[in-house]
Amino acid sequence: MSHPFDREREVASRAVREAARICRAVRGKHGPDPVAKGDKSPVTVADFGSQALICATLAAAFPGDPIMAEEDAAELRKPEHAGVRDRVAAEVAAIRAGTDAETALGWIDLGDLDRFEPRFWTLDPIDGTKGFLRGEQYAIALALIVEGRVEVAALACPNLEVSRLASGPVGAVFLAVRGRGATVCPLDGDDVERPITVSDRDDPTRARLCESVESGHSAHNESAAVAARLGVTEPPVRLDSQAKYATVASGLADVYLRLPTRADYRERIWDHAAGALIVAEAGGTVTDVDGKPLDFTLGSTLASNRGVVATNGRLHPRVIEALRG
Numbered sequence: 001m002s003h004p005f006d007r008e009r010e011v012a013s014r015a016v017r018e019a020a021r022i023c024r025a026v027r028g029k030h031g032p033d034p035v036a037k038g039d040k041s042p043v044t045v046a047d048f049g050s051q052a053l054i055c056a057t058l059a060a061a062f063p064g065d066p067i068m069a070e071e072d073a074a075e076l077r078k079p080e081h082a083g084v085r086d087r088v089a090a091e092v093a094a095i096r097a098g099t100d101a102e103t104a105l106g107w108i109d110l111g112d113l114d115r116f117e118p119r120f121w122t123l124d125p126i127d128g129t130k131g132f133l134r135g136e137q138y139a140i141a142l143a144l145i146v147e148g149r150v151e152v153a154a155l156a157c158p159n160l161e162v163s164r165l166a167s168g169p170v171g172a173v174f175l176a177v178r179g180r181g182a183t184v185c186p187l188d189g190d191d192v193e194r195p196i197t198v199s200d201r202d203d204p205t206r207a208r209l210c211e212s213v214e215s216g217h218s219a220h221n222e223s224a225a226v227a228a229r230l231g232v233t234e235p236p237v238r239l240d241s242q243a244k245y246a247t248v249a250s251g252l253a254d255v256y257l258r259l260p261t262r263a264d265y266r267e268r269i270w271d272h273a274a275g276a277l278i279v280a281e282a283g284g285t286v287t288d289v290d291g292k293p294l295d296f297t298l299g300s301t302l303a304s305n306r307g308v309v310a311t312n313g314r315l316h317p318r319v320i321e322a323l324r325g
């Protein structure tokens with residue numbers, strides 16, 4: 001039986017898998033060589049290559065769908081970045097034979113949507129670039145938003161163990177369609193998908209928390225205070241990227257806290273759309289720190305939300321209460 005969004009799910013899954021190949025290739029071959037963006041955050045050949053491939057796939061499958069993606073090709077068009085541009089083109093051509101630099105840059109710029117639309121994709125070609133550079137966790141995050149609701153999510157986590165049990169393969173793809181649950185399958189090979197669910201833990205003192213590695217992205221001192229109020233004993237697990245949402249969705253952690261470090265930071269929608277649907281479809285709850293649902297109708301940021309809290313659902317009211325101090 002076919003369902004709405006079956007095709008979107010299949011295309012999104014294929015797109016993030018292909019993008020994972022370019023990310024792994026860049027790390028394996030010559031090191032990622034970051035370039036600093038205007039806001040001083042790093043971006044690499046792999047971020048650009050991933051965005052080029054995914055935008056090309058979406059444009060071919062759904063030509064009318066706009067894409068709101070994190071990166072653009074403006075820096076790559078500058079003469080001083082000719083070297084990076086040529087490497088992006090070469091990496092894209094290694095997967096899509098015959099692609100020239102102008103075509104690759106054009107694909108990157110397909111992700112230029114900057115305002116809300118009734119139906120659009122949002123893409124983070126590498127979420128957790130700092131984790132990618134350290135050889136730790138990162139994710140390729142793609143979501144379809146229709147009428148302000150996340151309907152489809154695909155999240156590739158190339159360095160996450162599928163089971164986190166002894167011998168699970170490294171590299172996982174998480175998929176979700178609203179109302180139809182969330183699944184995981186290995187990034188490599190063609191193993192079947194299996195459904196995932198959040199934990200059923202309801203004793204806050206036993207809760208396993210996760211948070212950003214980067215203290216500039218989430219206030220570690222405040223999460224420690226929240227953990228103390230809940231009576232949590234285990235130290236938090238720190239990992240980069242939306243791998244945190246995947247960890248809560250698969251029941252390996254119970255709570256993901258992202259606590260604002262500055263009053264003026266607005267979360268970007270591509271940092272949350274895919275992960276939030278995967279947690280919700282695995283049975284969990286996602287809100288901001290005040291307990292408000294995330295609002296994806298306001299353009300590229302979650303302008304009406306502060307921070308993010310994702311939990312297994314059962315613990316959510318206790319965590320929000322602990323956040324109130």
Ligand SMILES: Nc1ncnc2c1ncn2[C@@H]1O[C@H](COP(=O)(O)O)[C@@H](O)[C@H]1OP(=O)(O)O
Nearest residue numbers: 041128212213214216217218240241261265271
């Ligand atoms: N001050 C901040 N607060 C919260 N998130 C931030 C902040 N600065 C950057 N980010 C974003 O956090 C994400 C990584 O989060 P994590 O630490 O959980 O892996 C990146 O997408 C990064 O955006 P950017 O891509 O602009 O660097």
Ligand SMILES: [Mg+2]
Nearest residue numbers: 124127128271
């Ligand atoms: Mg990101």
Ligand SMILES: [Mg+2]
Nearest residue numbers: 070124126127
């Ligand atoms: Mg990114």
Ligand SMILES: [Mg+2]
Nearest residue numbers: 041042070129
């Ligand atoms: Mg970035």
